[in-house]
Amino acid sequence: MSKYTRVRGTQDFLPERAELLHFINESAVSFFENYGYRLIITPTFENSELFKRSVGESTDIIQKEMYEFKDKGGRDLALRPEGTASVVRAYIENNLGELPKPVKLIYVSQMFRYERPQAGRYREFWQIGAEAIGSPDPALDAEVIELCLNFLNSLAVKDLKLIINSMGCRNCRPGYIKVLKKFLSEKEALFCKTCSQRIEQNPLRVFDCKQKECQKVLSEAPKISDYICEEDKEHFEEVKIYLKTLNVEFVIDPHLVRGFDYYTRTAFEITLSSLGSQDAIAGGGRYDYLIKDYGGPDEPAIGFAFGTERIMLAFENQNITVFTEPEPDVFVAWVEEAQKSDALRISAMLREKHLRVSMAFDSRKLKSQLKLADKLNANTALIVGEEEIKSGKYTFKDLESAKQEKLTIEEVVNKFKDNK
Ligand SMILES: [Zn+2]
Ligand SMILES: [Zn+2]
Structure with missing residues (x-):
């Protein structure tokens, strides 16, 4: 047993899950690019005050779930519990308002909340979020909602349900x-x-x-x-019309009120029946006052975030597999220790030609090296012996058919050219 274990609520992403996470994150960035979003990366921690102001002092997130600490300089800091506050802070601080509106930003980052860990919920978790800043247009609401839904569809996540509502504004909500x-x-x-x-x-x-x-x-x-007031009603009606234009199906839930204090007008959630009671996979809405509240210009905005682990859980429940273990194209084996350095050099040459290459280390007999090639599911083996080095022609073995031939390195590379 190891002396140390991971902290409760955290997770190790072992290769298969790590690759899946990476795949989802990368897919999001390129998918969102088609809608005009660009990547933004903000710090993992900020002044605690930033979140208290935006999320709301009386929310569970602030009262119970935020990781707060003092640094050695006595600053009150917090690990970010959500992404919008940081993006808005960065937007104002870096004068991004000078860019053409709406300014569209995507973030892909870890968030931290001291919550009770359960299936698909962690204390350090990943979110993919989008913010579109600088327009009150209900057509933008529809575009943002359609993006959120469309991205999940592109990942083949099934049984999605879109719920929308209007949360009113500062005049009518009180x-x-x-x-x-x-x-x-x-x-x-x-x-x-x-x-x-x-x-x-x-x-x-x-x-x-x-x-x-x-x-x-x-x-x-x-x-x-x-x-809600007449203006909010009108805005909501238009959002619905635009959603219909985009063929987006939705359900209105008059009791949907998103968890953060900063939301106004359009609020939405995407739920997934297969996830059970904790079924929201994504959520978002308008936050028309937040930028001004932070001391920035009076600019309305809308955004949303996905829980990435929730998407991964949906993948698992639906048995969607994205990756198979990458197998080597070529396994380079050496006959005697003396040829190990040649094997190392030839492996490097083949990788330069974009082949996936493995070789054996430590002292091993050729037979045990080929066993290893088998375990790694390598397709072919290239055997490097004294004679091969002299002639420049290597024994190239198809590990499935066991057929072998003598080939130069160039000929080996050409073998793979057609299927690469
Ligand atoms: Zn209750
Ligand atoms: Zn209102």
Whole structure:
């Protein structure tokens, strides 16, 4: 047993999973590029204040889940629990508002939250997120939602459901919260402990509860859609029309209210029935005030994020395999120790020609080297002996048919040219 184990809620990505993660991340960057998004990388940690301001002091993320620490200089820092705050900070700090609008950015990074670990949920986890800054146009909302859905479709993730709602704006939402609070307070006895705590502090968060009893009471709760102002209603109507134009199917959930304080107007989630109760795979919405709140220009914006591990879980549940173990094209074997350095050199030459090459190390007999080639599922072996070096013609063996011939290095490379 090793003296050390990984920290609870963290994960080692062993080669197969690491390659899958890499594949999903790379696919996202190139897929999003078609919509005009460009990659941004921000620091892993920021001033804690940045997140408290955006996500909201009374949210679980800030109160219970954020990794906060003081550095040796006494700064209050936090590992980022989400991506939008950092992107917006970078947008303002680097004057990205000077670029043509909307400015479209994608990030692919680890996030950190001290949550209860469960299937597909980790304390250090990956997110793919997109932010489109600088336009209030409902057509942009539709484009962003379609991108989110279309990317998942491109990965062949099935059983996706899009849920949308409008969360109103700063003028109309307080009115709704008042009515909601009244409703919830009257029924407080029917709610679980967490919910009854939330009623006073952050009533919108009561909707996050997954308990059946709470959900039952909530189904009768006042709907935000009945309280949003005319402008928000109009915006939402247009979003729906544009989504129809794009042939995007959606369901309206009048109780969908996203977890962060900064959301306004359009909110959406994509759920996956196969993931069970924790079924949201992606979510996002408008955040029209955040940039101004951070001291930047008055620019509306919209964004979303995927939980990458949730996508990976969906892959596993659907038995989607993206990768098979890469097998060597050629296994270079040496007859005696004296030819090991030639084998090393020839391997390098073949790799320069873009072949996948392995060779044996340590002291081994030729027979045991060929056994190793078999274990690695190598297709062919190139045998380097004294005679071969003298003649410049090597024994090239097809490991499946066991047929062998004498070939120069150039001839070996040509063998693979057709299928490369
Ligand atoms: Zn409003
Ligand atoms: Zn509850």
